[in-house]
Amino acid sequence: MSAATTTTNVDPKIIDGRIISADIKKDIKIQVEKLIAQGKRAPCLVVILVGDRPDSHTYVRNKKKTASDLGFESIDCLLPGTTTQQEVIDIVKKYNQDEAVDGILVQLPLPSHINEASVLNEIDISKDVDGFNPINIGSLGMRGRNATFQPCTPRGCIEMLDRSGVEIAGKKAVVLGRSNIVGLPVALMLMNRDATVTICHSKTPDIPSQVKQADIVIAAIGQARFVKKEWIKEGAVVIDVGMNSVDGKLCGDVDYVNVKEVASKITPVPGGVGPMTIVMLLSNTLESSKKRQNYYLSIYISIM
Amino acid sequence: MSAATTTTNVDPKIIDGRIISADIKKDIKIQVEKLIAQGKRAPCLVVILVGDRPDSHTYVRNKKKTASDLGFESIDCLLPGTTTQQEVIDIVKKYNQDEAVDGILVQLPLPSHINEASVLNEIDISKDVDGFNPINIGSLGMRGRNATFQPCTPRGCIEMLDRSGVEIAGKKAVVLGRSNIVGLPVALMLMNRDATVTICHSKTPDIPSQVKQADIVIAAIGQARFVKKEWIKEGAVVIDVGMNSVDGKLCGDVDYVNVKEVASKITPVPGGVGPMTIVMLLSNTLESSKKRQNYYLSIYISIM
Ligand SMILES: NC(=O)C1=CN([C@@H]2O[C@H](COP(=O)(O)OP(=O)(O)OC[C@H]3O[C@@H](n4cnc5c(N)ncnc54)[C@H](OP(=O)(O)O)[C@@H]3O)[C@@H](O)[C@H]2O)C=CC1
Ligand SMILES: NC(=O)C1=CN([C@@H]2O[C@H](COP(=O)(O)OP(=O)(O)OC[C@H]3O[C@@H](n4cnc5c(N)ncnc54)[C@H](OP(=O)(O)O)[C@@H]3O)[C@@H](O)[C@H]2O)C=CC1
Known part of the structure; x- marks a missing residue:
């Protein structure tokens, strides 16, 4: 119960991302367990990282650790800085087609020889758990539209x-x-x-x-x-x-x-x-997985 | 020379949409003539109107008149208020595929039995001269992106x-x-x-x-x-x-x-x-037509 421990001596002015994210993590973990109990597979996130920026590698390692703690499948695709734009796009396309993948994240910044928009635009909108596609951004602000994922x-x-x-x-x-x-x-x-x-x-x-x-x-x-x-x-x-x-x-x-x-x-x-960003990423991936695996539909059928 | 006539006695405080739009119209007309002189076809705009709202009909009539004055081809698709959503979508799809159509506009509001977003989303992004697609709206605000058309x-x-x-x-x-x-x-x-x-x-x-x-x-x-x-x-x-x-x-x-x-x-x-809105619509349609007909490419080749 790390959340409970950390709440002692809390300054009421502080919005504590560690406590809030721990609460959300607990909730995500329970939901993943339920998903699996329903006979579904664990949510799966692919992270694509090009080059060897230390900060990006640290960030990707943290993502992998949290994902695994919460019962997610995670695939890290670590590519050398010399990878071409087309090669990155081909990898994105491969995971777009893989029904066992729920979310695809391309770690930014990309090396300068790769056009960010060209790569991000290739991510299937139903797997764009980072929510950076212009359709998502447009939908965030528009009346009567719903973004598939919130960034x-x-x-x-x-x-x-x-x-x-x-x-x-x-x-x-x-x-x-x-x-x-x-x-x-x-x-x-x-x-x-x-x-x-x-x-x-x-x-x-x-x-x-x-x-x-x-x-x-x-x-x-x-x-x-x-x-x-x-x-x-x-x-x-x-x-x-x-x-x-x-x-x-x-x-x-x-x-x-x-x-x-x-x-x-x-x-x-x-x-x-x-600490909130990774948790929101996993939350988006979980939602994607539920939709892809017809979780809501199977719950509905089991209630009927 | 209506623009010149109207400029007399102009109040310097007034931003006069009639004068500005007349200037832009003149320019559009010249560009359409050049397009045709290059052996291309006239830009073509399809307007789809469902139902019999008098204001919408007036607006569509004005569009047709201005379009024709400037040398555009225009197709009005006037549908009864009882048209189903699927029927409207099918018509949009037909014009999406028609290479001789540069812009498709669905007059809003649609009757209440038709979902606006579902219809607008069907318009091919390269013909969405109204610019209402979420991709366009998202791209308007995003760095490094360009909206295909500005609303x-x-x-x-x-x-x-x-x-x-x-x-x-x-x-x-x-x-x-x-x-x-x-x-x-x-x-x-x-x-x-x-x-x-x-x-x-x-x-x-x-x-x-x-x-x-x-x-x-x-x-x-x-x-x-x-x-x-x-x-x-x-x-x-x-x-x-x-x-x-x-x-x-x-x-x-x-x-x-x-x-x-x-x-x-x-x-x-x-x-x-x-008066600006119709002119901007025709300007977007002209740009679409130039791209579709490789106008810029042919200019480039003729310069070379
Ligand atoms: N906590 C987390 O998980 C995350 C943290 N971050 C952090 O958030 C910060 C912002 O990141 P990001 O949005 O990616 O940064 P960007 O560099 O992409 O954008 C910075 C924005 O701030 C504006 N800006 C820069 N300097 C000034 C200034 N002196 N006065 C006013 N505006 C200024 C820029 O304006 P203009 O557009 O005019 O250039 C630009 O819009 C960074 O510190 C980043 O590390 C980012 C992502 C996740
Ligand atoms: N000149 C032209 O060619 C055009 C003119 N128009 C005209 O522009 C006007 C706006 O059109 P449109 O954007 O389509 O209208 P909408 O009805 O779609 O949107 C109206 C917006 O105004 C806000 N609003 C309404 N009442 C108030 C108020 N009392 N105080 C503050 N905000 C308010 C609404 O807020 P909320 O979101 O909270 O509901 C909403 O965001 C209309 O008069 C329309 O006829 C429109 C298009 C073209």
Whole structure:
């Protein structure tokens, strides 16, 4: 019961990604067990990694460990940095066709000789557990459409808000960053949850005055301790997606120690959004597996 | 030379959609003539209309007239309100396969027994000149992606800003409305042009204070004369997409007469965004036709 142990001495201001992700993991594990008890196979995730970036390898190793802890099948496809774009695409296509594979993730960044969009576009939309396909991103913001998968880090941010009892509807949210994988999708998801969203980026002239209006701040710019205490409205909720290395130590995009004084809730780095991303990835893979294996249908039949 | 005639006595504050659209029409007409001079066929647009809403029929008639004036081929497919979803989809599929068709537009709204998304999703992305496919909408906001077509009304808004010399990059833009066809795509397009964008909607508690910050206001909510003078920052540019009928007269979402006093530029209704939409549709169809007929390739070969 690691979640219970860690809840002692918890600072009520801190949105603790370790505790929340541990709760979700427990739930995922139970669901995987149920799936298997129904005679289905374990959910299976393929991770494709090209090149030898140490950070990417660490990240992929963590994914594999968590996947295995939760009862997932996982296939790591580690390719040399010299792999051609066509070779990567051919591998993606192979796993697209493999009915025993539920999710395909291509670890980013890819080496510069490979076009990211060309590879990502090849992933079958029903296996795009990272949710980076433009169809998914478009559907996130559109009325009457449902994204097949919500991108993992943005979904992690929303889960943290929800599980901390933070109201989103009717609130003012300011998102710092507009990247395909964090800023843009999290902004669309907040909008779809009825927040009034402002998206800031490197061409925004007055970030402090924008942030000052926010009930919810999402910082995803990759600039160490960029967001200052003076910019934060008293009682705002601050989600720090940033992962920056300063003097060999990990820190976020928010000046945590000082901002914490005025925020009503805040995520630390490490131990905030970071642990959520992998869990959301596995959650998406589980959902994909259930659909692929007609889990809902078999439950329905067994109830009838 | 209707454009020249209308430019006399022009109020410098008014962004005149009639003049701008007439300029673009002239250009489109010349391009169609060049296409045909190259031995290609005229661009061809199919409009599918289900049911007998008078406003939709008027709109489709206007499209046909403008298309024909500019040298386009246009096919109107007028279907009774009783047409089934599958029948509409079958017609879309037929035109998808027809190489002589460059653009397919399904007039919205569809009757309530037809699912809008299911029909729109069937339109071949290379003929989706309305640009409503989620891939297009996602690509509008994503870095490193290009939408095949920019949705017509949002593109009309951006063209009006550009052709009036309004700087977008670095400016604060407030978009009122988040619909799939106007609010959301125009917000993404402004963001991609480096504006800092806030999207407001019916759950935004303090629209006046949001609008007050805007250098550029786009109003697309369908509420007659909703935006008031007091909400507008001195010198702001106001684009009014609204088309509302009040006492049998067309008016916009902006209290035009009063807002005009503080705005530096403003679009009237009628005569603002309205005339732009059809022109942008034909411009998208022309681009589609050029690609489909390898126009750029043949120009390249003739230069070589
Ligand atoms: N916790 C997790 O699991 C994850 C963490 N991250 C972390 O989140 C951060 C953002 O990642 P990602 O979105 O991929 O980064 P990108 O580099 O792709 O995007 C950064 C965004 O921030 C904007 N930006 C950069 N500098 C500034 C500035 N000084 N002021 C305002 N805006 C600025 C950029 O603006 P413009 O568009 O104008 O260039 C861009 O939109 C990184 O620290 C990354 O490590 C990312 C993914 C997962
Ligand atoms: N000039 C042209 O060619 C075109 C003009 N139009 C016109 O533009 C207007 C908008 O069209 P469309 O986008 O299709 O409309 P929709 O009805 O699809 O969307 C309206 C949007 O406005 C928001 N809204 C409605 N009332 C309010 C309010 N009181 N305060 C704040 N937000 C509000 C809604 O919020 P929520 O999401 O919360 O419901 C919604 O996002 C209409 O007048 C339409 O006729 C449209 C297309 C083309």
